[in-house]
Amino acid sequence: MAEQQSVPTTAAGIPSDAYVGKEPDDQGKARLESLPISFEMLLLAPSILTLAVLSIVPLAVMLWLSVMEVNFTPVNEQIFVGAENYVEMVNDGGVWNAWQTTVVYVGGSLVLQLGLGVLVAVMLHRVIKGENVFTSIVIMPMMIAPVVVGLLWQFLLDPSFGLYTYLVNQLGLFTNRPILGDPDSAMTALILMDTWQWTPLIVLIVLARLKGIPEHLYEAARVDGATGFTQFRYVTLPLLKPAIAIALLLRSMDLMRYFAKVFITTGGGPSNTTKIIGLYVYEQSLRFFNLGYGAAVGLFMLVVTVLMGLVFVETIMGGAGDDE
């Protein structure tokens, strides 16, 4: 029979090398603080690293493409052209026309979607019974693919059998000019399409923030004699600013990039009045395979998108959320 090994114990029978609840020393904390990055950054590192790999490689390719003349056809060689693509972009009336159109499209859509989104969110917040049902109904358009939205609205606005065309015709409008074929109304129709589909996203973001506003702030305001509108103006709206900034950031980036509805309904026409910059970049890059020029215009689009995002964050959020 093997000799049984004895474990050293205290008088209470607890093994002498067991952990008995003594507070850990500060070595762990010290080790964390000695790291060159914060603990939060450490946790975020894997996702940031993945994003960086997925983003920086394409960015590097884009930068390289933007200084080359690259056409996809096998008969053309790649030529280094330096800043020529950027010079061409500056002199290209098509680019500036696309930017003008984009400003109208993005600006009009953002204003409409933000106004409606906040309004609907505030109304939904006040619904006592069946809020979930109403919210589900409101967010339905968001679930539909943009291409399907384009096809659906094209059908509704068809000059021959479209329901909406029929309704506006009853008001004496657009009886001789199709809505999507008229340079004056095609852009309005596109803005309305996008507003119909994406206002629900703003509703969701704002509604989530509304739920987080403490009730006692409103009670205090009421004690001070604030009316419903003044409460909204001085309590709700300032606290909604971070949510509004996030909503604007997301929607502005999407509006710049996504062109499925434009592609399906108007193809950028009539008379180029709906050709937004995303569609222009797509055409240059993937329809005509002018990859160098497309990359240059795309990079400029990236710069504008980032600047726009920063402006939204800085001007609307201000310093909110910073721990100074």
Add this chain to the structure above:
Amino acid sequence: MSDHRLRRREFIQSTGLTAGIAATAGCIGGGGGSGGGGGSTSQPPGENVEAASKIQFISESTPPSQALRSIVGRFTERTGIEVEFTLTPLLNYTEKLSSDLTSQAGNYDAVYVDPYNIGAPYYPDLEPLDGYIKQNDYDMDDHIDIHISACSQYGGENTSRALPYDCPTILLAYRGDVFDEYGEQASSDLGFQAEPSPDMTWSQYAEIARWINENVPDDVVPYGTGHMAKQHQSLANEFEMLQWAFGGTQLEGFDGKSPQIPEDPAPQFTSDASVEAAKFYTTLVDEIAHPASTTWDWSGVAQAFANGKIAMAPEWHEFNGLFSDPESSQVVDAVRWTLAPSGPAKNRNVQAHYGGSGIGINKYASDAKRKAAWQFIEWTTSPDIQFELLKAAGGTPTRRSVYERDPVAQAIDQPTAESEFPNVVPPVLEGWKDENIGQRPHHADWLQLEQVIYTEGSKMVNVNKSPQGAMESINNGFSNVL
């Protein structure tokens, strides 16, 4: 608090930047690379090579390709070769195939060859087929001439890079019932035969359309004509046909008949003939045609015609399959076809616009796949299968011998409602004759050049630009691209 702690604003800024980069990069795609060029001679894989058991076929989602997919099981039964189809809209097909050809990946073995999107720019990446044709005694002479010149040969070579496969052609569709009832009165009022015929000129066409607008009740037909004048390739196709008929051309040295072009061609849109064509087209679309014409591409015109909204329209002939379907069309018994109007040019006659495509082999596929792909394209373009595709109302034969078969010859002379094969009821054989046909040039940048035409054309028909101004803008746009 640690100094390294991430501030919320910085986080949003940094993730916004990262997301923006990813998003914008996504718009661009990436990569590129010069192809390997390509010789114009190649030997088919030897007898020791065994054909692959499975190949990939990519095509624009056209009626012939859809019909082909429905019967491809017969090919598999006969040869043991399985064919996997990728059918997508034109632009997606172009993106997928051009990327595959340029990268030399060889993912698609048998390929649909649109002459302007794929053939003209990428023909060096397509397998030369002369060796296969000779080795297999393929009867190339059975294909009608226009199909060979438009779909098979590129870059001034005498090498076949594709076999003629489908052949949509713009002709004139019109409502026979309208002319049966009002034709006599219209002829009397106008002083010439009102019912469309090959002798009709474009100016007569406009007069007839206007007469219908003013004299035929809306419940019979609201408008005399409709056009594919959306800012889309359709507008360019329609205008090109008019431009040729008026004696103009797109490029110096190109006559709208042979697809070959001289080196360094100059744009020709500011010639008197082209400007006249532009003025006429603007008047036709703005003042006479159905107002929705500026929102219609070829599908829109076809739907409007099938729904009885217009009495006449230049249209791709393969839409006769739609017009003959009682579930989709109200004009099954009424539809008739003729050549498109002519003139006023004296130097050439164009009364039809060719839009066919070929089917070829990816040069970068393996020997075994190329061998199997040849068997597939040979089978697909054989007279028997062309006849099968015609029966399915999917295709129109490109071979002479199919039109000589009794059932086809009979179907040609029958009205659409009674014809077994609606695709051969429009006078395509007449339209394909050299004296009537017009076709676009095989220019590597034609897609981009055509965009200039339809963008400025859209401004013209939407009264944002004068016809003269639009033609000058197209000339400038062409010069920039060329």
